[in-house]
Amino acid sequence: MRGAVLYGPRDVRFEERDTPTIIKPADAIIRVSATCVCGSDLWPYRGVNPIPQPTPMGHEYCGIVEEVGSDVTSVKPGQFVIGSFFASDNTCPHCHAGYQSSCQHREFIGTAQAPVLRVPLADGTLVATPDVPSNDLVPSLLTLSDVMGTGWFAADAANVKPGSTVAVVGDGAVGLLGVLSAKHMGAERVIAMSRHESRQRLAREFGATDIVTERGDEGVERIKELTNGVGADSVLECVGTQESMMQAIQATRPGGAVGYVGVPHGVALDGEKLFYGHVHLHGGPAPVRRFLPQLLDLVWSGKINPGKVFDLILPLDQVAEGYRAMDERRAIKTLLRP
Amino acid sequence: MRGAVLYGPRDVRFEERDTPTIIKPADAIIRVSATCVCGSDLWPYRGVNPIPQPTPMGHEYCGIVEEVGSDVTSVKPGQFVIGSFFASDNTCPHCHAGYQSSCQHREFIGTAQAPVLRVPLADGTLVATPDVPSNDLVPSLLTLSDVMGTGWFAADAANVKPGSTVAVVGDGAVGLLGVLSAKHMGAERVIAMSRHESRQRLAREFGATDIVTERGDEGVERIKELTNGVGADSVLECVGTQESMMQAIQATRPGGAVGYVGVPHGVALDGEKLFYGHVHLHGGPAPVRRFLPQLLDLVWSGKINPGKVFDLILPLDQVAEGYRAMDERRAIKTLLRP
Numbered sequence: 001m002r003g004a005v006l007y008g009p010r011d012v013r014f015e016e017r018d019t020p021t022i023i024k025p026a027d028a029i030i031r032v033s034a035t036c037v038c039g040s041d042l043w044p045y046r047g048v049n050p051i052p053q054p055t056p057m058g059h060e061y062c063g064i065v066e067e068v069g070s071d072v073t074s075v076k077p078g079q080f081v082i083g084s085f086f087a088s089d090n091t092c093p094h095c096h097a098g099y100q101s102s103c104q105h106r107e108f109i110g111t112a113q114a115p116v117l118r119v120p121l122a123d124g125t126l127v128a129t130p131d132v133p134s135n136d137l138v139p140s141l142l143t144l145s146d147v148m149g150t151g152w153f154a155a156d157a158a159n160v161k162p163g164s165t166v167a168v169v170g171d172g173a174v175g176l177l178g179v180l181s182a183k184h185m186g187a188e189r190v191i192a193m194s195r196h197e198s199r200q201r202l203a204r205e206f207g208a209t210d211i212v213t214e215r216g217d218e219g220v221e222r223i224k225e226l227t228n229g230v231g232a233d234s235v236l237e238c239v240g241t242q243e244s245m246m247q248a249i250q251a252t253r254p255g256g257a258v259g260y261v262g263v264p265h266g267v268a269l270d271g272e273k274l275f276y277g278h279v280h281l282h283g284g285p286a287p288v289r290r291f292l293p294q295l296l297d298l299v300w301s302g303k304i305n306p307g308k309v310f311d312l313i314l315p316l317d318q319v320a321e322g323y324r325a326m327d328e329r330r331a332i333k334t335l336l337r338p
Numbered sequence: 339m340r341g342a343v344l345y346g347p348r349d350v351r352f353e354e355r356d357t358p359t360i361i362k363p364a365d366a367i368i369r370v371s372a373t374c375v376c377g378s379d380l381w382p383y384r385g386v387n388p389i390p391q392p393t394p395m396g397h398e399y400c401g402i403v404e405e406v407g408s409d410v411t412s413v414k415p416g417q418f419v420i421g422s423f424f425a426s427d428n429t430c431p432h433c434h435a436g437y438q439s440s441c442q443h444r445e446f447i448g449t450a451q452a453p454v455l456r457v458p459l460a461d462g463t464l465v466a467t468p469d470v471p472s473n474d475l476v477p478s479l480l481t482l483s484d485v486m487g488t489g490w491f492a493a494d495a496a497n498v499k500p501g502s503t504v505a506v507v508g509d510g511a512v513g514l515l516g517v518l519s520a521k522h523m524g525a526e527r528v529i530a531m532s533r534h535e536s537r538q539r540l541a542r543e544f545g546a547t548d549i550v551t552e553r554g555d556e557g558v559e560r561i562k563e564l565t566n567g568v569g570a571d572s573v574l575e576c577v578g579t580q581e582s583m584m585q586a587i588q589a590t591r592p593g594g595a596v597g598y599v600g601v602p603h604g605v606a607l608d609g610e611k612l613f614y615g616h617v618h619l620h621g622g623p624a625p626v627r628r629f630l631p632q633l634l635d636l637v638w639s640g641k642i643n644p645g646k647v648f649d650l651i652l653p654l655d656q657v658a659e660g661y662r663a664m665d666e667r668r669a670i671k672t673l674l675r676p
Contacts, residue, residue: 093568102592254440264609271605278622
């Protein structure tokens with residue numbers, strides 16, 4: 001089969017890779033219906049993370065089960081399934097606590113930009129849809145593999161409640177779905193921080209009530225102005241830089257909460273500032289497996305349509321253009337069809 | 339009157355200071371029944387915080403109201419009162435949210451190691467006891483001004499629940515009262531990290547079920563061993579150094595919570611470690627005013643006896659020895675009687 005391989009900064013190739021097979025009894029093999037490019041893929045793509053050797057890419061996926069190992073009981077060939085970017089056994093203490101992305105036996109899924117995918121710990125990782133979905137539902141189902149679950153976790157970690165005032169830092173797909181999540185959780189006011197018109201439009205469609213175009217200290221000032229000097233109850237940090245993290249912390253009222261899901265790059269938090277900021281801080285790699293059944297219901301019943309974040313759909317062999325378009329911010333998020 | 343003044347590292351003097359008077363209509367003047375030395379007083383005492391000029395000291399107090407300003411309605415002369423180390427109006431949005439130590443009009447009380455004290459924002463700050471208490475109750479009442487409320491906030495911020503496994507980093511008075519708080523909140527297991535026998539004894543008396551003497555990475559290992567490799571549900575950080583903070587974060591299970599109340603000195607948290615640690619982080623200067631009525635009930639009814647942390651009681655004129663004894667760890671906490 002042919003799949004995506006990253007060779008170095010801005011050098012993604014579509015080339016021959018071994019077709020995966022069952023290695024362990026808990027594995028499943030998936031015929032991938034759709035995969036995509038993640039904002040976090042851009043870190044190595046831009047050379048911020050080193051690429052010591054040619055590296056297969058992709059961690060978001062949904063598709064049809066082709067084959068399962070001898071231990072697998074919860075999914076079977078022919079079913080349409082979605083799984084998290086971290087495989088998890090869903091039985092260890094961390095999984096039971098709802099932190100499947102810290103599963104004691106977790107394995108990162110890193111080869112999903114391909115037509116066929118091996119998923120370890122299939123029973124714990126995969127969730128089957130009620131039926132094989134129609135094509136128009138696939139983009140929204142695909143988002144449950146990472147980006148929608150991550151936006152949802154950001155809102156959950158930021159303690160969004162009915163009536164909350166919420167600010168969202170970052171207008172990538174995760175941030176936009178953080179807006180959708182906050183709205184769905186009953187937030188009264190959702191302030192999206194964005195300076196890109198197309199993203200502002202989608203943010204409003206997802207439920208944003210206000211747009212703030214300023215960043216850094218000025219962005220914090222605007223949030224304060226919009227909240228009578230108090231700050232937001234909840235802030236979703238969906239970028240992962242020092243500036244975005246400090247923007248999130250400083251825009252939060254004392255006693256409020258920051259949910260952070262942007263993978264931190266070069267972030268160092270000053271203990272004293274954090275102390276006097278009085279905020280709650282929670283985040284990390286989203287335990288999307290926790291939210292998968294609930295979010296699947298919401299997508300299946302048409303209550304949410306997170307697939308709208310895909311504004312570029314390409315055949316998988318054009319994966320390089322998919323990365324380029326996101327890198328240059330021409331696309332919010334690229335869906336790839338094998 | 340004569341009170342404590344810090345001149346430089348390890349140089350506390352008991353000397354003439356102006357007797358405070360009503361300055362603003364919201365003020366009250368208190369005849370101090372008891373005050374004490376705080377662990378945080380040791381930072382400037384040890385020269386870690388600079389002392390640019392001779393500085394009056396003390397922020398924990400209880401006593402009898404002598405006089406009130408014309409705006410004060412909630413307390414009156416003759417009443418025995420306790421207040422937080424931050425004066426707060428108790429009406430602003432931050433106070434309403436329960437974060438009185440971030441009150442929009444907060445004022446730090448910094449002159450309490452003296453026989454007479456001016457308390458600003460008296461209506462918002464002071465809570466009167468049902469009667470003038472007997473002498474034996476005064477030490478426990480005094481703890482509600484800071485140290486007991488701070489230990490309680492650490493447990494509250496660390497989300498301690500009935501059945502929780504809790505670890506406490508720091509065996510100063512705050513840490514010990516964190517043990518008491520966690521126990522009172524229903525924790526099943528309370529692991530005190532201490533290598534001092536007298537403090538271990540008090541920790542056990544307050545409800546500790548386990549003692550861990552190791553520190554740093556070894557301390558983390560011991561907590562992991564005691565929790566089947568999982569980590570504690572809640573960890574109370576009651577020191578404020580880089581080592582203690584990392585010890586707290588790493589001893590917490592994914593999805594667990596760190597409540598931190600040690601004033602951070604030179605603490606910088608690595609964003610990536612925090613991200614993959616998956617912990618909840620909350621803390622800051624304790625909003626002891628929030629907890630004061632509830633904790634006053636517990637002390638008044640004899641359900642808790644936090645005053646046991648005072649293992650050295652001195653007349654105020656021996657304040658210098660009070661600091662020395664704590665600095666040299668001969669005393670857990672010094673109570674001073676004017």
